Amino acid sequence: xxxxxxxxxxxxxxxxxxxxxxxxxxxxxxxxxxxxxxxxxxxxxxxxxxxxxxxxxxxxxxxxxxxxxxxxxxxxxxxxxxxxx
Numbered sequence: 001x002x003x004x005x006x007x008x009x010x011x012x013x014x015x016x017x018x019x020x021x022x023x024x025x026x027x028x029x030x031x032x033x034x035x036x037x038x039x040x041x042x043x044x045x046x047x048x049x050x051x052x053x054x055x056x057x058x059x060x061x062x063x064x065x066x067x068x069x070x071x072x073x074x075x076x077x078x079x080x081x082x083x084x085x
Contacts, residue, residue: 002029016078 001009008025012018035042045053 012074014075016074019078019081020074 002025003009008022008029010018010022010025012021
């Protein structure tokens with residue numbers, strides 16, 4: 001959720017999920033802001049590329065994580081990140 005005068009808000013089924021949702025939302029916003037001056041020059045990808053990317057994302061979401069065979073696993077990643085700081 002993007003709040004007009006308050007910034008970003010993200011939720012999740014756990015603190016770790018909420019953190020990663022916020023992290024990627026903030027990253028997406030930064031990329032979008034950097035692209036704003038060039039929006040007219042951007043070209044939309046073909047339908048084939050969109051379908052292939054969607055399939056790759058779906059496969060990644062279902063079958064990958066930090067531990068092989070364990071999908072997602074945001075708690076492990078969040079725990080490691082907390083230890084770093």
